[in-house]
Amino acid sequence: MIAKQQDVSSDVITISPNCVALTIAGSDPSGGAGLQADLKTFQQLGVYGMAAVTLITVQNTLGVRRLELLTPDLVVDQIRAVREDIEPLAVKTGALGSAGIVEAVSAEMATVPVPVVVDPVLVSKHGAALADESVMNAYRKSLLPHATLVTPNRFEAEKLTGLQVNSEESGIKAARALRSLGAECVLIKMGEYAGKSLHLLAMGDQVLSLWMPRLAANNTHGTGCILSAAITSAFAKGNGNVQEVVEFGLQEVFKAIHVNTELGRGIHPAEVRALGH
Ligand code: PXL
Numbered sequence: 001m002i003a004k005q006q007d008v009s010s011d012v013i014t015i016s017p018n019c020v021a022l023t024i025a026g027s028d029p030s031g032g033a034g035l036q037a038d039l040k041t042f043q044q045l046g047v048y049g050m051a052a053v054t055l056i057t058v059q060n061t062l063g064v065r066r067l068e069l070l071t072p073d074l075v076v077d078q079i080r081a082v083r084e085d086i087e088p089l090a091v092k093t094g095a096l097g098s099a100g101i102v103e104a105v106s107a108e109m110a111t112v113p114v115p116v117v118v119d120p121v122l123v124s125k126h127g128a129a130l131a132d133e134s135v136m137n138a139y140r141k142s143l144l145p146h147a148t149l150v151t152p153n154r155f156e157a158e159k160l161t162g163l164q165v166n167s168e169e170s171g172i173k174a175a176r177a178l179r180s181l182g183a184e185c186v187l188i189k190m191g192e193y194a195g196k197s198l199h200l201l202a203m204g205d206q207v208l209s210l211w212m213p214r215l216a217a218n219n220t221h222g223t224g225c226i227l228s229a230a231i232t233s234a235f236a237k238g239n240g241n242v243q244e245v246v247e248f249g250l251q252e253v254f255k256a257i258h259v260n261t262e263l264g265r266g267i268h269p270a271e272v273r274a275l276g277h
Helices: 034-044 072-085 099-109 133-146 154-161 168-180 223-236 242-258
Strands: 020-027 048-060 063-069 090-093 116-118 185-193 196-203 206-213
Touching (some): 020 072, 020 223, 034 223, 048 099, 072 099, 090 099, 090 223, 099 133, 116 133, 133 154, 154 185, 168 185, 168 206, 185 223, 196 242, 206 242, 223 242
Parallel strands (some): 020 048, 020 090, 090 116
Antiparallel strands (some): 048 063, 185 196, 196 206
C-alpha cells in the first residue's frame, strides 16, 4: 500500500544559519561524554552540531576498556571538509589523544575566525592521567595560543602550568599562568571547596571566583564535556561576553546533574534537557 503523501509545508522551520557549532572530539559509545555529549548538548540548546572524530573509546558507564586514535591527517581532513561547506560559528575541542593530533588541530584552529573552546582532556576529575607528557607539551606550545577559552580541571591546570593547584589562591596563580601561555580566557574547574563547587575565570587582568551549590549526585559522567559544549553553544548563538557564556554553561551543567538518568551500573550520565521532554 502506498501511503498518502502528507502536506508538510506548514511544518517546515528554518533555523538561523548563525547557530552552528563544531566539536573535534573522541567517541564515547555509551553516549554520556565525548562527541555524543557535545552533539546532544548543542541540539538541546538550539545549535546545529557537527563533529570531527579524533579517537574511539570502548567504554560504558563503568569505565574505558580500549582506546584507538585516528591519524592526524584524517582528523584534519574531516575539519577541512566540514569548513569548506558549513563554517561553524564556534568550535570546541575535546579529547585529542596524541601530540600529533593536537599539533594538526592547532594548525587548523589558527585559521578559525570564531571562538575556540579548548577542553584539555588530560587528567580525569579523579586525578587519573589520560595523556602523556608529549600531549601536555603540544597543548602548551600549539593549542593554548589559539584558545578563546580553555577549561581545565585543577589537575589539568597543574600539568599544564607545573604549579600546584590545591586552593583558591593557587588556582588564581595557575589561571594567570595559563593566560600567559596564550589562552585568551581560562576557566579552572576547581571541584569542591567549603561544601560548594568553585570555578575560577581569568579574563584580562581579572580572575573571578564563581561559586555554585555542590550536588551530592552520582550522575556526573560527561559534565566536563557538557560544560564546554554549552559554553560553545552560547558562543555559536552570538554571545561574545565570556563571563555570561561561562555562567550560562555552569547553570546548564547544574540543571543537567538534576536530570536523573539512572542509566548504567557505573557513574550515571548527566544530560541537558532544555527542550522540555
Ligand atoms: O569527559 C572527558 C571525556 C572526553 N572524551 C571522551 C571521553 C571522556 C570521558 O570519559 O570518554 C571520548
